[in-house]
Amino acid sequence: MTGSLITKKKIAKVFKKLVAQIGFEKVTIAKIMQESNMRRQTFYDHFQDKFDLVDWIFQQEAIEKIEDNLAYEGWQVIVENLFIYFEENQLFYRNVLLFEGQNSFQEYYTQHLKVLINQVLVVKKNAENELNDSDHLFLEEFYANAFVSLTTKWIIKGCKIESHQFAEQMRFAFLMSFEEKE
Incomplete structure (x- = not known):
């Protein structure tokens, strides 16, 4: 598995957990990346927005x-x-x-x-x-x-x-x- 795919999967796992806990609309990119212990820009290196992440x-x-x-x-x-x-x-x-x-x-x-x-x-x-x-x-x-x-x-x-x-x-x-x- 490439580093890019590992990063995407980590972001996705945190996103799914947050959506389940607080709802889709309350989840922000900042919350996802803070919980993932990654820079905010890393999200945008892989996804356009959280809709793109859901699609992925x-x-x-x-x-x-x-x-x-x-x-x-x-x-x-x-x-x-x-x-x-x-x-x-x-x-x-x-x-x-x-x-x-x-x-x-x-x-x-x-x-x-x-x-x-x-x-x-x-x-x-x-x-x-x-x-x-x-x-x-x-x-x-x-x-x-x-x-x-x-x-x-x-x-x-x-x-x-x-x-x-x-x-x-x-x-x-x-x-x-x-x-x-x-």
């Missing part, structure tokens, strides 16, 4: 695992692993998701889900009519936003439904309109 954490911890598994895991397993990840990190993500500003995590999460939906699933087609590109893009947007909305509510309410059961409910909803690629 999600990319490192969740998205890369999803993308690494696309070639050999079914989408149901990938979705379940995503919910397990969120359940394990629910306090952090609950505090991140409560922030709904311009750079909200929901926007970032939605973009990644559209890519996942496009890569993993094929929309069921009627025998009479093929889906055009516009309709396909609409369905990607629709399902990604539905997925994000339900996931957000689940996390904010404290993951009261166990991750495996929640994944099963989402799988059922998706199976109503999608089929796996062959």
Whole structure:
């Protein structure tokens, strides 16, 4: 592991701890770096702002695992692993998701889900009519936003439904309109 990655991971670990303790909006770069025992400039050597740091954490911890598994895991397993990840990190993500500003995590999460939906699933087609590109893009947007909305509510309410059961409910909803690629 390079020194840069070690530094990023240390900053991320402190950030996650602070977000869980005091909330996303109250965490400042100064607090993160003071707790990390590093210079403030070190943060800016690696990240633009705390939104960039949230994106990096999600990319490192969740998205890369999803993308690494696309070639050999079914989408149901990938979705379940995503919910397990969120359940394990629910306090952090609950505090991140409560922030709904311009750079909200929901926007970032939605973009990644559209890519996942496009890569993993094929929309069921009627025998009479093929889906055009516009309709396909609409369905990607629709399902990604539905997925994000339900996931957000689940996390904010404290993951009261166990991750495996929640994944099963989402799988059922998706199976109503999608089929796996062959």
